[in-house]
Amino acid sequence: MAVKETVDAENKPLWQRLGWLAVIWTGSVVTLGIFAWLMRLFMSAAGLSTH
Template identity: 70%
Template sequence: MSDTGEKKPLWQRLAWLALIWSASVLALAAVAGLLRLFMSAAGLGTP
């Protein structure tokens, strides 16, 4: 990472933060959905 002494604008840093956060939430939701799918396929669903 090259540090030339200049920072990116605040809105751009916040946009990256929001993008990374939403990607992690979506990934977690996808993993949870897959686990629910496998558990229901194995007969371990909620009654």
């Protein structure tokens, strides 16, 4: 079964595989940005600052 999935993935067009890579990368960057913003918000609420 794993071999068939690998063959199917290799048969997909390059633009489609790169599109998924771009979607996953963008989602990761957005998630990290939200996490960093929330951490900064909580730190500010606790009286901590960066300067």
